[in-house]
Amino acid sequence: MSISSKIEEVRTNLWSGVKLVAVSKTYPSEAIKEAYQVGQRAFGESRPQELKAKWEELPKDIEWHMIGHLQTNKVKMILPFVAIIESLNSSRLGEAIEREAAKIDRVVDCLLEIQVAQEESKTGWEWSDLNEFINGGGFDSLSHIRLRGVMGIASYSDDLGVVEADFKRLKSYFDQLKPRFGESFDTISMGMSGDYQLAMECGSTSVRVGSYIFGSRYYGL
Ligand SMILES: *Cc1c(COP(=O)(O)O)cnc(C)c1O
Numbered sequence: 001m002s003i004s005s006k007i008e009e010v011r012t013n014l015w016s017g018v019k020l021v022a023v024s025k026t027y028p029s030e031a032i033k034e035a036y037q038v039g040q041r042a043f044g045e046s047r048p049q050e051l052k053a054k055w056e057e058l059p060k061d062i063e064w065h066m067i068g069h070l071q072t073n074k075v076k077m078i079l080p081f082v083a084i085i086e087s088l089n090s091s092r093l094g095e096a097i098e099r100e101a102a103k104i105d106r107v108v109d110c111l112l113e114i115q116v117a118q119e120e121s122k123t124g125w126e127w128s129d130l131n132e133f134i135n136g137g138g139f140d141s142l143s144h145i146r147l148r149g150v151m152g153i154a155s156y157s158d159d160l161g162v163v164e165a166d167f168k169r170l171k172s173y174f175d176q177l178k179p180r181f182g183e184s185f186d187t188i189s190m191g192m193s194g195d196y197q198l199a200m201e202c203g204s205t206s207v208r209v210g211s212y213i214f215g216s217r218y219y220g221l
Pocket of ligand 1: 023025046067068153192193194208209210211212
């Protein structure tokens with residue numbers, strides 16, 4: 001099946017109000033163009049260099065989502081054009097984003113990436129650390145960051161019960177944070193190729209689907 005028909009298929013499965021971010025990391029610009037031609041505008045990338053190269057080459061109305069671990073020294077490279085950083089996962093990164101965003105006088109949308117999976121290798125804030133940072137007023141001085149919600153990656157497991165518990169945990173974190181951050185805190189980014197239906201059932205408002213649309217990748221994150 002072609003990329004465009006895969007996109008159409010995922011769209012028919014999406015609940016109303018749920019956004020599709022097509023995860024194009026590792027795939028060539030040609031693949032992105034095919035998705036673009038059927039109206040897809042939001043794409044997810046996980047490597048700053050790759051993101052920048054694709055931004056330079058492709059139409060400027062593409063909405064680029066940074067979804068991978070972002071090193072503080074790479075923030076500057078993507079900040080002028082990235083639509084949203086979904087992987088804000090530490091205070092250090094928050095401070096680096098603040099610094100670079102202030103320099104170019106831009107307020108940048110970000111999601112708090114929170115650890116929900118059972119595996120230790122997963123990135124993201126630990127819930128207790130995040131709370132400590134927030135309660136200590138950590139975000140108060142980061143005026144060039146607009147927090148839009150949360151992002152999480154579920155356990156890599158065939159057991160849908162485990163995955164569901166992770167999604168529910170993220171939804172509950174969102175519900176607890178929402179009163180602090182207000183109206184614009186409206187996004188729960190969860191669900192990938194294999195589990196986005198389940199993610200929607202658990203409250204996802206934005207799914208990140210890569211390999212189902214573009215085919216299997218030959219190298220990972
Ligand atoms: C690669 C990636 C995805 C997409 O995963 P697929 O299984 O290819 O759909 C989603 N989210 C993040 C953070 C990723 O790195």
